[in-house]
Amino acid sequence: MPIDAAGLLDSAQFIASPNCDERPAGTEISLLVIHNISLPPDEFGGNGVIELFTNHVDPQAHPYYQTLQELKVSAHFFIRRDGAIIQFVPCMKRAWHAGVSQWQDRERCNDFSIGIELEGSDTTPFTDAQYTVLAALTQCLCDRYPIKDIAGHSGIAPSRKTDPGPCFDWRRYAADVNRGDLFHAAGHASIGHERP
Template sequence: MSPPLSTTIKIDDSGMASPCQVLLSPNTDSRPANSDIDMIVIHNISLPPNQFGGPGIIALFTNQLDAKEHPYYETISHLKVSSHFLIRRQGELIQFVSCNQRAWHAGVSHWQGRERCNDFSIGIELEGSDDCAFNEVQYLTLQALIDALQNRYPIKHIVGHSEIAPGRKTDPGPFFDWQRIK
């Protein structure tokens, strides 16, 4: 379910967003003790690459990706990854991991002298790619989600995956408009 444009997203004490569709990922674990959640990492994803709206992203994050469905899936079906949130092209918000838990979205990463960004960050995937612009409704949902996260956690940094994994990752890509978020 997409949050209506006039709706405020809320994050409850258990780290779950509302309104939001919940599809829990098994690819999660506990954050280290005393880890303040102070960063949001913005990503892009499309599965198969540059194709939108299919079940591939959900299948990847829930360990149900069938390697036989697409040649690209053969190269990634073994991965155990997740993100806290996915914002679809039409603005639909899906949550895979409680914000209080560690999602497996950043991989080998570092920010301002700290390693393992998954320990202290929230991962938000935008359905998209490095090759096209994001939709207006995605920015609206993203901003509402950022506002909710900032109301719940001491967020100090909002960064792209490319900033915490330079040379390894390029997302959210050149079409992401950083001016659209506060």
């Protein structure tokens, strides 16, 4: 999974999102943030997430979409249920995935993180293909950037977010990545750590 100088993954489909900007000068990419998303909620396989991240949501397409009209969000990567990867923002740019957030006394996690969205929900187990691809992508990103930690969206915005949710198997993910140091402060009871 080579990544070029701009931070584009060669094995991903690239669909450019306008919802990004430059990272602050001199900022190192040190955090991976794991999310889940499905649009409409709990429905998989459609184009809702692509439409959201490219500002093309049709508010008439689903009642839930009425709440998304003014939202400007993105992530670097989106992993489909079948393991296909779509990249929306080059890694060297700042994607708008974390919102108001804090990690280990640092605010504005978008500045120094890469956001990975898994097609899923808090109530649906993720697929084997997603775990396999997520582990490979994580290893690739850790080889390319000085990643020090991995956290869920719930770990950086606990009062607002619950994803990747109770169905995400942190123990399996940590074992697949085989880099225990990245999870030391992740705050996941399933791998025996307390929330920072």
